[in-house]
Amino acid sequence: MLVKAKGTQQSVAASRLLDGEAVWLGAGNIWVEDVALAAVFDGADAIAEALAFAKAEEKRQIVVDVYPLDVEITDQGTRPTHLRERLKGIGPTVRRDLGKQARQPAA
Amino acid sequence: MTEMTGPTPMPDTHSPAIRSNQPADAHAAVYRYDEFDKTFIFERVEQFRAQVERRLKGEITEEEFKPIRLMNGLYLQLHAYMLRVAVPYGMLSSTQVRRLARIARVYDKGYGHFTTRQNIQFNWPKLEDVPTILRELAEVDMHAIQTSGNCIRNVTTDQFCGAAADELVDPRVYAEILRQWSTLHPEFTYLPRKFKIAITGSPNDRAAVQVHDIGLIAKKDEVTGRVGFTVYVGGGQGRTPYLAVKARDFVPVEEIIGYLEAILRVYNQLGRRDNIYKARIKITVNEMGADKFIGLIEEEYARLPRQKFYVDPAIVDAIQTHFAPPPWLDLPAVSDSFEAAKQADPAFARWTRTNLTAHRTPGYAIATISLKPIGGIPGDIEADQMETVADLADLYSFGEVRVTHEQNLVLAHVRQDDLYPLWQALDAVGLGTANAGLISDIIACPGLDYCALANTRSIPVAQRIAERFSDLDRQHDLGELKIKISGCINACGHHHVGHIGILGVDKKGDEFFQILLGGDAGTNAALGEIVGPGFDYDGIIDAVETVVNTFVKLRQPGEIFIQTLARTGHAPFKEALYARA
Amino acid sequence: MPVLDRGLPIDDRWTDLADDQEIPAEGAIIVSLERWRAERDALTARRDAIGVRLKSNQLATELAADLGALSLVALEFPKFRDGRAFSAARELRERFDYKGEIRAFGHIIPDQYLFLTRVGVDTVVVPADRVGPAWAHALKEISVAFQPALGREDGTSVLRRHLKGTVPA
Ligand code: HEM
Numbered sequence: 001m002l003v004k005a006k007g008t009q010q011s012v013a014a015s016r017l018l019d020g021e022a023v024w025l026g027a028g029n030i031w032v033e034d035v036a037l038a039a040v041f042d043g044a045d046a047i048a049e050a051l052a053f054a055k056a057e058e059k060r061q062i063v064v065d066v067y068p069l070d071v072e073i074t075d076q077g078t079r080p081t082h083l084r085e086r087l088k089g090i091g092p093t094v095r096r097d098l099g100k101q102a103r104q105p106a107a
Numbered sequence: 108m109t110e111m112t113g114p115t116p117m118p119d120t121h122s123p124a125i126r127s128n129q130p131a132d133a134h135a136a137v138y139r140y141d142e143f144d145k146t147f148i149f150e151r152v153e154q155f156r157a158q159v160e161r162r163l164k165g166e167i168t169e170e171e172f173k174p175i176r177l178m179n180g181l182y183l184q185l186h187a188y189m190l191r192v193a194v195p196y197g198m199l200s201s202t203q204v205r206r207l208a209r210i211a212r213v214y215d216k217g218y219g220h221f222t223t224r225q226n227i228q229f230n231w232p233k234l235e236d237v238p239t240i241l242r243e244l245a246e247v248d249m250h251a252i253q254t255s256g257n258c259i260r261n262v263t264t265d266q267f268c269g270a271a272a273d274e275l276v277d278p279r280v281y282a283e284i285l286r287q288w289s290t291l292h293p294e295f296t297y298l299p300r301k302f303k304i305a306i307t308g309s310p311n312d313r314a315a316v317q318v319h320d321i322g323l324i325a326k327k328d329e330v331t332g333r334v335g336f337t338v339y340v341g342g343g344q345g346r347t348p349y350l351a352v353k354a355r356d357f358v359p360v361e362e363i364i365g366y367l368e369a370i371l372r373v374y375n376q377l378g379r380r381d382n383i384y385k386a387r388i389k390i391t392v393n394e395m396g397a398d399k400f401i402g403l404i405e406e407e408y409a410r411l412p413r414q415k416f417y418v419d420p421a422i423v424d425a426i427q428t429h430f431a432p433p434p435w436l437d438l439p440a441v442s443d444s445f446e447a448a449k450q451a452d453p454a455f456a457r458w459t460r461t462n463l464t465a466h467r468t469p470g471y472a473i474a475t476i477s478l479k480p481i482g483g484i485p486g487d488i489e490a491d492q493m494e495t496v497a498d499l500a501d502l503y504s505f506g507e508v509r510v511t512h513e514q515n516l517v518l519a520h521v522r523q524d525d526l527y528p529l530w531q532a533l534d535a536v537g538l539g540t541a542n543a544g545l546i547s548d549i550i551a552c553p554g555l556d557y558c559a560l561a562n563t564r565s566i567p568v569a570q571r572i573a574e575r576f577s578d579l580d581r582q583h584d585l586g587e588l589k590i591k592i593s594g595c596i597n598a599c600g601h602h603h604v605g606h607i608g609i610l611g612v613d614k615k616g617d618e619f620f621q622i623l624l625g626g627d628a629g630t631n632a633a634l635g636e637i638v639g640p641g642f643d644y645d646g647i648i649d650a651v652e653t654v655v656n657t658f659v660k661l662r663q664p665g666e667i668f669i670q671t672l673a674r675t676g677h678a679p680f681k682e683a684l685y686a687r688a
Numbered sequence: 689m690p691v692l693d694r695g696l697p698i699d700d701r702w703t704d705l706a707d708d709q710e711i712p713a714e715g716a717i718i719v720s721l722e723r724w725r726a727e728r729d730a731l732t733a734r735r736d737a738i739g740v741r742l743k744s745n746q747l748a749t750e751l752a753a754d755l756g757a758l759s760l761v762a763l764e765f766p767k768f769r770d771g772r773a774f775s776a777a778r779e780l781r782e783r784f785d786y787k788g789e790i791r792a793f794g795h796i797i798p799d800q801y802l803f804l805t806r807v808g809v810d811t812v813v814v815p816a817d818r819v820g821p822a823w824a825h826a827l828k829e830i831s832v833a834f835q836p837a838l839g840r841e842d843g844t845s846v847l848r849r850h851l852k853g854t855v856p857a
């Protein structure tokens with residue numbers, strides 16, 4: 001279940017309209033496929049601004065299902081704090097050969 | 108229409124199909140489209156293609172597109188889109204199975220997932236490919252219509268219909284009539300919530316009719332010989348499970364569509380639309396009171412223009428021809444080669460004990476193909492395996508394959524003489540596990556590995572339980588024991604009706620699992636009860652083993668788990684689970 | 689707002705009156721159910737046609753006794769997903785044998801248009817920026833109907849083709 005983001009550090013997730021690929025808003029408002037590269041927005045204003053951009057991208061038929069998520073910054077990049085969001089960044093744990101994890105070193 | 112994967116003729120001397128020069132699946136009991144059905148299905152594909160184009164151009168919003176894509180079976184999950192393809196009442200021809208394999212390979216990632224509603228899901232399609240996938244399905248008389256959305260969903264039924272020894276009425280013809288009636292129903296496509304109908308024609312309910320919005324039990328009136336249905340209404344699982352209440356003891360076949368129109372109209376007008384969790388008909392029935400609700404149905408039915416909805420017996424007869432029994436041979440009731448093979452090969456003998464069901468015709472048997480190999484993903488099947496199953500169906504079962512609500516496959520008409528070679532061929536591709544109905548034949552929803560709504564994963568729990576009990580002799584000793592796992596309260600994994608049900612909950616961000624005991628999806632339908640506090644990801648496997656060991660300690664000779672539980676009550680199980688903790 | 693009949697905008701003679709708008713001396717008007725009940729005498733004293741709007745939670749039964757006085761019933765879709773009006777329209781036609789115009793308004797998408805015509809709706813009200821070829825197209829996309837319903841070409845269903853091997857005209 002989607003957990004409401006409450007922290008001060010948040011990223012913005014979405015799915016690409018055309019193929020359903022999970023993406024995150026990265027630096028320079030570019031959608032990235034690797035959650036580790038997700039931009040981290042600090043504080044309510046920055047988060048609201050990022051969300052507004054993402055919602056506009058929804059209107060431009062780029063992405064769907066936009067929402068904010070709690071994250072932390074680690075040496076390996078951005079890491080979601082909730083299990084659901086971490087799995088979204090990896091792929092099915094029961095099929096390690098599929099999804100993002102099959103393309104890149106596991107986050 | 109191009110037939111890309113024609114049925115492969117098999118060098119098989121005894122197949123009646125080959126003798127008469129027909130395709131190997133000519134006798135598969137699937138409804139074959141006529142020109143009207145074909146016109147419709149291709150129009151529908153083009154309609155969806157246009158809808159996708161309008162969506163990509165921004166002429167419709169995602170909010171507006173979502174119900175449209177859902178009514179064409181397309182979800183958005185955690186990692187990708189998911190396409191749910193209807194398998195009407197679980198029946199497939201080998202040609203259709205080969206097409207599913209092709210779709211898995213060309214447009215997806217080489218596998219499919221059979222669901223508890225007898226459908227198949229593909230987990231990785233691209234939106235832009237979906238119209239083309241739907242066209243490929245249409246070419247073999249298949250679709251994804253109304254496999255999701257707040258409409259009348261795919262009608263489900265007993266996987267052994269038309270073959271089981273205990274069947275009174277073959278429900279498929281009625282399931283097909285309901286499929287046609289409900290397809291793009293102009294009045295009932297924007298219901299308060301999804302609507303699921305199940306039919307069985309056997310006194311041993313294998314379709315779990317009492318946990319459906321409408322459950323129909325087909326029967327023959329003993330005096331008049333007329334066929335009709337006992338109609339149940341208001342069952343469902345999800346976060347507030349209810350068993351259905353009986354609305355009418357007997358609705359004759361000719362009146363069934365009128366009666367269903369009445370139920371649906373009352374529900375469409377009065378079902379709650381203010382709260383998605385209270386929108387199912389089960390809530391309407393229970394908030395209003397069953398008597399009042401049934402009274403409204405009867406009033407509505409009394410004033411409907413019944414003649415308009417009259418199901419002419421000629422319609423039934425015409426559709427019945429699609430489900431004519433295949434040309435079974437006159438065979439001795441006992442097959443010497445079958446008996447000999449059982450003697451010679453204990454692994455085969457073990458499979459025959461769990462994966463065969465009595466057929467109504469001497470010399471035949473119904474074979475269940477387990478999609479639950481130990482450690483595998485319940486319900487998943489690779490494209491290659493699908494093709495093997497299609498070939499074996501052509502060779503041994505009139506080119507027909509069925510999907511069960513327990514996420515297995517069935518070959519319904521296998522000669523006893525052929526069972527041994529069939530099992531050997533299945534076993535060679537990992538489909539020969541002797542565990543139907545046993546502790547490792549687990550129903551599990553996709554859970555957090557795929558599903559955007561999940562609290563927890565389900566599949567790895569199923570895998571680890573199966574591995575814990577991987578010793579088949581131990582499983583056989585335990586006997587029938589149904590474990591059903593859902594990764595959240597929506598109950599797609601039927602945890603309410605598992606002998607042992609497992610429900611995933613979120614506990615401060617960690618995966619936690621509750622155990623329910625005493626559910627039953629069969630004729631004596633019952634909802635399980637939560638035994639106590641949940642267990643963590645590792646603890647749940649030990650907890651299941653504790654429950655099982657308690658059963659072994661308490662059971663009397665010949666008892667299966669659910670019987671012991673009914674005799675002893677939950678107390679000794681609770682004690683074993685929580686006493687030491 | 690533009691009104692569509694058979695997919696195309698028509699000249700509409702009806703004025704849709706909010707409850708706080710004054711009743712004009714002349715011209716066809718549509719009022720809410722509440723206003724119809726409160727001001728029935730004044731409304732029927734006028735010479736011109738009257739229509740009544742039903743909200744999606746108001747059943748067709750509410751108007752059963754009044755239908756003889758009404759030339760139009762307008763059914764609201766507060767959200768396109770709220771499908772109660774489909775049953776209301778059908779009850780008006782099938783149960784109460786209503787012969788006047790049935791109009792759908794509110795949030796409606798072209799993909800529902802064919803269904804609307806099949807439950808007895810004649811016209812739909814569409815925001816100007818949503819008028820386009822999709823509406824007329826929607827009526828032609830699917831030429832086959834599986835169940836008996838209402839509307840211009842219906843009266844029977846493809847299910848019945850099994851009787852004679854053809855769909856009766
Ligand atoms: C992964 C995508 C899926 C999503 C988003 C999903 C969503 C849902 C939701 C929201 C409900 C609760 C509906 C309600 O109570 O009103 C539900 C119930 C159900 N789903 Fe799923 N589901 C998914 C996959 C599946 C699968 C794979 C199966 C079969 C294995 C399945 C079978 C069912 C069944 C049998 C129910 C219970 C029906 C009832 O409440 O009576 N679902 N699903």
Ligand code: SF4
Pocket residue numbers: 552553554555558559560561562563565593594595596597598599600
């Ligand atoms: S039960 Fe919950 S987790 Fe499992 S598939 Fe259904 S919605 Fe997803």
